[in-house]
Amino acid sequence: MKKHFKLDITNKQYRSVLLLSYSTIAIIAIAIVLTGLFSWFNVYTQRVIYNLSMTQLQNLDTTISNNLDMWRTQLQTAWQDANIKQHIYTQSDSWKTENWIGSYLQRLCVNNGFAEYVCLFRSEDEFRYYGWRYPEEAEIQQIEQRIMETQNDTQQFIIETSNRKNLCIFLTDRKAMGVSPQRGIIYSLDLDQMEKKLISQKIEDSILLVYTSDGQSIINGKLSDERVEQIWNLLQNQDMSSPGMEIVLDESKYLCNSLYNDVTDMHFVMLQDYHIIQTRMTGTKKAAFISVVASLFIALLLAVILANKLYYPLQDFFSKIGSGPEILPGNEEYSRQQAEITSERIISQIHMMSQQYHSDKILWFLGGEDTDTDIPPVLRLQDRGEHCLFLLYWTNRHYLDENFSSDIYSILERNHSGCKISAFADTGSPWLLILLKEPVRSGSLSDWNKLQPLLEDECTQMAKIHGTQIFYAVSALISEEKDLRPNFQELQMLLKYHLLGQSRKGMTSEIFEDRKKLDIPKKIYDDFLDRIKKGKTEEAIAQLPLLLDELSSYNIKKVLLSLSELCVQ
Template identity: 30%
Template structure:
């Protein structure tokens, strides 16, 4: 007994899914609103940090300039002391006297008293502090530490720091020394011991309590500071400052949070640090965050209400839709074999789709490479030739337009069977303008190209009998893969010979290389243009058919240039555009583009025939308008001069400048009377009026009406009115 597999059925049209739909919308709304809130908060905090960093950088730069300026001042003061004659004499000699000692003491004391920040000044000579003057006298331990640190210096721009733990005094030292060698130990000079606390209050003073400043030397020793900091905090600040060059960092010290900005000065190898207490700002930001949460909650509530409304609006049509689906088919239990077959069919379909995608990718790569300029695209691996391999490149086009994909694949399969010893490849876009086939052969076989073309011709002939409209152009054997692009372009160009009936099935490209590479003589085109200018449409079309056969012997580019000139001249019959103008060139290029996009011989002939018809219609219309105008002028002249006996066809035709015979023919077509009949009618009508109103003799009436003789007048009058002129007068007199 076969075991049935139970299938869970889900009724999506059930009313409970309106709540699922609403919950989904609400969840999406919450995610979107939360994401926007988080992004806005992050952006706002980043914006605040950026502005704080810009402001802090300016303030820190000002502090750096102030400190460097003060240190430069001390360096100048030390230089002046060093150059003072009494001090210099003491430094370079061991001799001393009371007066010299008194002068040295006076200078050193003046430097200390005049500044207010110097605790003491020192004269240094060869490893000993020779003389110390100031408000404070250092202990032996401090003097020893000063000597050690001074001897470790390499130049006068260095600053060192000493912390006297006994007196809780911090001092940093500036000096002017003479050295025996570059970066060598100092030999003699002067130095200042500067009170750190006093000068920090002066140099690092800030109007805002949120800001505090510190200055470190390159070893991380604190040189200047506004506040008393613990050693652990100093090390933490120095470490963060070293890592924060050029950026803003957050730093927590105790219960407070700071923004830290640092700037390094290479003049004295000092690192300047600004700390900004942001505890208050965090409180403000917290309050802002709480207010924002209230607005977010309101937005979420509104979004939930809208989501519920939208869900109910969507639910009804969705319910009808799924009910309709469920009425057509229901999911039922099926045996395992059915499920296995479905899986197999699905797998085959997936594999087929993957294969089709892969084939299309290769096609796009190959066709893109062939259409690209040489050297600008990478060659696809499928076009790379193996050793001793050669290839025939076949370029396929349709005689009616785009290439039918089914016809292209059918031809490919048929060629694969007919050319069993060769490897065939096809590259064709779906409903593209062309397709490409490759016939690959090992060079050892050495098959003649004509033999391969003969086999392909037989295959294509069978395909054409089955309704195919493809034709092929074949390249020479390609042995160098770098020739693919040039051969492809050559075949594209040669495919245009189908417009002249040159390509029917399979064409060897070599037959087109013997075409004339010279401009088409204008004398071949002129007879058609002249016939069109004369309005002779039939002759112009007959000459065009002959012209196309003559043009097929020229190179295709020369033909298109000749036909573009030919088309422009035909259009110029009606448009009348001067040759050496931009407009003429635009018309020429328009025809060149249109001609080169034509597909077959019929399209080319129809294109040229339409131009001929338009030109002839314009010529004939113009001629007809001109003839009618001339005939009106002739009638006006006749009506004014019919009383003159010498009026003749020659006289009137000369007035309107046409031949007498052509005038007579056109006059009869328009008036439906010959010239003598029309003139006699005018004269007889005038004579009848004279007979009614004037007391003139018949002879006088004949002369006034324009007749040269009385007998001819009487005969013509009787012919029209059925009576003689005399009788006509008597009858009209009686009736009156």
């Protein structure tokens, strides 16, 4: 049976198989991408609609809560007025006091913008009304009955007549919580005016409703009372806290989101017409569909072209192999050896290139300042529970031997078996950076008294192997990733001491604290510059070692700055 499945790529059938495979993969890819795209699009759209709805509901909640607080503050201010307090707490009245109270409360209603009248009462049988509109008899009966049924001043109640609906908030004086009030002041607010001023009327696809906890409508959203009651009944039968629930009204589907404020005891509800939303999103879906289909059609076309371009070169290549002479001269053994040597060289070159790319990437990160750059995985610490040390090696020559990296790696691997070891070197650089990492719980890198002699012994071994003097600098123990770059920069600064002939084994950043941080006096160079100006070059050169010794007591940053100024002179 195997011979029936044997595929000869120089056969014409290969081209058909290749075309069929590319076409099948392209069709499957189209199906998967389209399914995933529109599934994601629907989920994303629902999430965006829900977030926008909740934002509007929270804004409405904040607006109404702030207005309620402001109106209660106005009542508190009015309650503290001397004339109103005298009227409420005493039985004595005068035309002057009565006239002042009427003018004050009328101005309060007009300036408020929502209030129609204010009611003052000093017993359950004595109520007086002030404002720009006098209430109807049905309103008066509801107010005087409902206020006596309240338990505390955080409540509010709604009064309704055939053509009006008002929200009443109040401030009262009671003998105890939970009993009827003895006296007080009541604000009557026009809910129609509140809806017109607090809710935008230009939103076509959304309806905003506000209910009390017992289902009374505060804001109708321009719907009839029957429809508002129907919506409340539907919401009562569902979980009002669930996002994006759907309700159906007269065969029209709406997305419903709600928010409850336990302080004001109000439910804020938003209905969004699903049909309008779908209509608006149709254009976006169509554009996305066209772009995806066009992209995948181009991919299919390129697949067909690739199948043709791949088939004919392969056919020509194998025809030459079958008809031409041997590619390599000599016998078969010689050809095999040459092929093995070539393969080893290619693999070696690829390994060196990949290793150098890895080093360049790490060193570019450590030497950069871009805070948005992702930290390379080999340098990560916190999420892996590790800490690390940087070791920087260099010699008294201006280059490193080819085997230096592998030799020091072998020594470190033998002496620090519990650590992860990584080596990085820039192309042509005279130094090598070593990263030693270990789990924080191990603690071998944090014990400097044990680590220092071990590093010095390793440096001595390397000096014997390569026959040259070797120096190294070691960073502080690094536990946080934000300290990687500063410690690497300190090591590079320590390397600059080599320019002044001051390198030594085991250099640390503490050397910066031992050197003077003062600016170097320019008079140090006066004698040196004077010899150069007079043409006494040999004497100036002979003076250089003394000059460098004098500079050795200063911080390297100050030395480099001073030498650059000397070069300019």
